[in-house]
Amino acid sequence: MKRETDATGNGMKQNSGRVLVETLASMFLFILLGAGCFSLAMSAIGAYNRLYASKENASELRIAYSFVTTKIRQYDISGCLEVKPDAVSGKNALVIHEKIDDMVYDTWIFHYDGYLYEAIVLENEDPEVDISQPIARIDSFDIRYDEGAHGFFIKAGIEGHKTYGGFLKLRSR
Numbered sequence: 191m192k193r194e195t196d197a198t199g200n201g202m203k204q205n206s207g208r209v210l211v212e213t214l215a216s217m218f219l220f221i222l223l224g225a226g227c228f229s230l231a232m233s234a235i236g237a238y239n240r241l242y243a244s245k246e247n248a249s250e251l252r253i254a255y256s257f258v259t260t261k262i263r264q265y266d267i268s269g270c271l272e273v274k275p276d277a278v279s280g281k282n283a284l285v286i287h288e289k290i291d292d293m294v295y296d297t298w299i300f301h302y303d304g305y306l307y308e309a310i311v312l313e314n315e316d317p318e319v320d321i322s323q324p325i326a327r328i329d330s331f332d333i334r335y336d337e338g339a340h341g342f343f344i345k346a347g348i349e350g351h352k353t354y355g356g357f358l359k360l361r362s363r
Contacts (some may be wrong), residue, residue, distance in 0.1 A: 191228050201326075202352060203291040205303070208281055209345075222355060223258045229259065231343060233300065236329055241346055242243055244351065247348045247350070247351045250326045250328060251325050251326075251328060251346055251347070251348055251351065251353075251354045252354065253325065253326040254306045254326035254328045254346045254354070255323060255344065255356075257299075257306070257308075257325050257326065258284060258299060258333070258346075259344065261297070261299060262284070262342060262358055262360075263358075264279060265288070266361050266362050267288045267361050267362050268289065268362045270286055270287050270288065271284065271285070271287075271335075271342075271360070271363075272284075272285045272286075272287065272335075273285070273333055273334060273335040276300040276302075276316070276317055277316035277317065277318075278297065278300060278307075278316075278318065278319055278359055279300060279302045279308055279315060281301060281306050281316075281331070281332070282332060282333050282343065283298050283299060283300035283301075283333070284299040284300075284333050284342075285298055285299075285321065286299075286312060287313070291305070293312070293313075294313035295310055295311065296310070296311055296312070296313055296314075297309070297310050297311065297316065297324075298310075298311065298317040299325075300317060300322075300331075301328065301330070301331035302319060303319075304327060305324040305325070305326070305327055305328070306321065306324070306325040306326045306327060306346070307319065307322035307325060308322060308323050308330050309321055309322035309323070309326055312334075315354070327347075327348075328346050328347065328348040329347055329348045329349045330345070330346065330348075330353075331345070331346050331347075332344070332345045332346075332363070333345075336357075339357070339359065340359060340360050341357055341358050341359035342357070342358045342360070343355070343356075344356060344357075344358060345362055
């Protein structure tokens with residue numbers, strides 16, 4: 191009995207067509223698996239970034255709200271606190287009057303251009319952004335004094351996040 195030989199002369203039949211299809215199918219599955227892993231990684235990165243931004247916004251809101259309420263409680267003395275429009279944005283700002291070494295200073299807490307600022311100036315001077323310290327990054331800030339309830343309504347917000355706000359009753363009369 192004679193053996194059939196193929197073109198290579200080694201006595202084996204050529205299966206190059208079937209091997210090529212198997213190799214291509216394996217490569218296609220490998221690429222598909224790689225694309226799925228890459229898509230999963232990108233989705234996880236996106237979720238992490240959204241979660242981090244949300245936590246950062248909540249932190250900025252808490253800082254702003256806590257700063258204002260702490261200042262109000264710290265200066266809860268008759269005649270020290272006032273709400274009036276600031277010269278920078280024209281919106282309501284908290285003004286704290288404080289006497290230091292026979293001079294009266296005003297501390298302005300106001301919102302301008304996405305930040306809550308604090309400026310310390312001499313009495314009857316207007317605040318300026320150049321001499322102010324940024325406190326927190328927030329999109330909105332509103333403060334009002336209610337004469338009847340004898341306290342402050344405060345609201346701070348960042349777009350896409352729950353607004354922080356509340357009423358702070360004064361103890362001084």
